[in-house]
Amino acid sequence: MTTGKTLIRGARPLGADPVDVLLADGRIAAVGTDPTGPDASGAEIVEANGAVLLPGLVDLHTHLREPGREDSETVLTGTRAAARGGFTAVHAMANTFPVADTAGVVEQVWRLGRSSGYCDVQPVGAVTVGLEGKQLAELGAMHESAAGVRVFSDDGKCVDDAVIMRRALEYVKAFDGVIAQHAQEPRLTEGAQMNEGTVSAELGLGGWPAVAEESIIARDVLLAAHVDSRVHICHLSTAGSVEIVRWAKSKGWRVTAEVTPHHLLFTDELVRSYDPVYKVNPPLRTERDVRALREALADGTIDCVATDHAPHPHEDKDCEWPAAAMGMVGLETALSVVQHTMVDTGLLDWAGVAERMSHRPAEIGRLTGHGRPVAPGEPANLVLFDPDHRAVVDPASFASRSRNTPYREMELPGRVRYTFLRGRATVVEGEPA
Amino acid sequence: MKRHLVSAADLSRDDAVLILDTAEELARLADRPVKKLPTLRGRTVVNLFFEDSTRTRISFEAAAKRLSADVINFSAKGSSVSKGESLKDTALTLQAMGADAVVIRHHASGAPHRLARSEWLSGSVVNAGDGTHEHPTQALLDAFTLRRRLVGTGLRGAGADLAGRRVTVVGDILHSRVARSGVRLLHTLGAEVTLVAPPTLIPVGVGSWPCAVSYDLDAVLPKSDAVMMLRVQRERMNAAFFPTEREYSRRYGLNGDRMARMPEHAVVMHPGPMNRGMEITAEVADSPRCTAVEQVTNGVSIRMAVLYLLLGGASPDSASTVPAATTAPALPEENQ
Structure with missing residues (x-):
């Protein structure tokens, strides 16, 4: 890309009729049916052949593992995976070693993201020191740091103390922050291994009841209303949680929620294999929950899709179920799974996908340079996605350092052809550039 | 196989x-x-x-x-x-x-x-x-014991299953691999299984199991051909599954009075090791109707x-x- 200009020919912005899109100087220079003119001279040409052009995807929930667990992922490998999945910005969760609970750690992660160049990395700060749930971390210092943190989460652990949660919600109002809650009542989930229901009863695995999620969400939407602050619900997984969020939104309270691709597709029936690749927190739920989550994402009750990309080394999954780590990688399959579960089923159009995977998450995270319209003058953060492609998921092709994907050997639709970060192609024909 | x-x-x-x-x-x-x-x-x-x-x-x-x-x-x-x-x-x-x-x-x-x-x-x-x-060989040996006691040994029992026999399983169903294997196998062999426990020790989702569930031991005993008592760990009361050992044993333990309410031919089973005084009294454990040693x-x-x-x-x-x-x-x- 020597000229810094790219002309994408025949792309369908948000699935609309094909147009040509000229990128120059990191921005969208022109969108139209006539590509000619002096501006396009010397531009690299990308033939879209009718592929869908979306704003670069934004993930509110990514585990990049650095610092501390570079054996499973680094900022570099994680952002390459993100780019390959069509993302131009990811929020890096705070449960690293050391925990991202100080300005120093969030700045380190932020700088690693800047030097990777594949994707913007917006660090999430811990709500409490060491994710221990006892003492507020220096939220203000993290906000004022170069990383400019606005999203705070103890993800992996629930902020279960009602007073700490209330104070955190109140405190971040000073800088328009949001608390992203991992809703899991700890006492109700001691020894929990999978969704509590008919399958857990048969398999003899400790149950993770829906009520453990729903009771925390119910409490937290009430707290957010009481102090008039913003709460975001991480990886919402049950039909009951959907009902509570819908009710809270109907009151006008400032509640947002995300759902993961895997919760849109899989059920706890898969646990019958005892294959830990399906072990995740919150656990895979039931068919009824999957239906409710899809409907809620379609009607906007759930604001966005977030991957909860959770890389783990092979040995942490190649073992007996209770000994295995929780989580699955998701960055490189997210858009395909959303197409499969939401677009191909008629629940969302491509504009809806752009809303749920780019505009809304950028808005919740207050990222100004992302989640923008595909229009002249906007930052050239874009993904060119071919929805007609079909392929079997091959973990060996992943850019992520980890391979713990539940989609292994599944055929999924769609392929990210190009990702552009401020006009630079970070992915060319499916491969990180 | x-x-x-x-x-x-x-x-x-x-x-x-x-x-x-x-x-x-x-x-x-x-x-x-x-x-x-x-x-x-x-x-x-x-x-x-x-x-x-x-x-x-x-x-x-x-x-x-x-x-x-x-x-x-x-x-x-x-x-x-x-x-x-x-x-x-x-x-x-x-x-x-x-x-x-x-x-x-x-x-x-x-x-x-x-x-x-x-x-x-x-x-x-x-x-x-x-x-x-699961603990499938335990279920098999229980079925074997039941067939010997209720159907007959050697040639008399050979080839037979447990069709129509009523087996009651009492105790910590939630944490019991013996119960999970037992329900599956006894059902396969045609027996009618009833689980009895305080509701805290019955798993959520039990509705899909091929058996009945009761919270009332005394109501089930007269209709049982066999009563299988499961070991109940005393530590369970610390997680509030039941208030005290005494209360558990009063409501769900098998003693001489309760055993007398069982049909005459009915047997008492226990996979061992027994908590004497908890789920089973010594009187029952040592009676000829108890098959634990067998x-x-x-x-x-x-x-x-x-x-x-x-x-x-x-x-x-x-x-x-x-x-x-x-x-x-x-x-x-x-x-x-």
């Missing part, structure tokens, strides 16, 4: 009856001065125990030895496992040493399932109890039958093929 015995659900009615008939045949061995058959000579059976269970381990050990197998006991304590070796590496080690069958007891539900479906081992996997999941004897016969059927049909160099055994063995007339 499949290559492995991981779950009672692996067994069809005919598989289960074949195991019971085979065990009945092998039980005759116990009456002989030399209690040994040459069937599994040169085969290696590994008892891989990640959890202490002397009772189950020596039962499998006795069973394998009476079939002349070489037995290796591998206890996780004091081994490389306690130093952090993974299940996979342990399995690969056993495979490299030529294990024809691995009898596994593990604290993790599903560990035998993982072993059986992995590429780590080529031999047979026998589940000797995994977490709160169950231990029958356990050896059942485990012989399982090892015989899983390993007996295949030669040592083709242990991965499915044994062709479809009939119970005929004991040789001469002792070996």
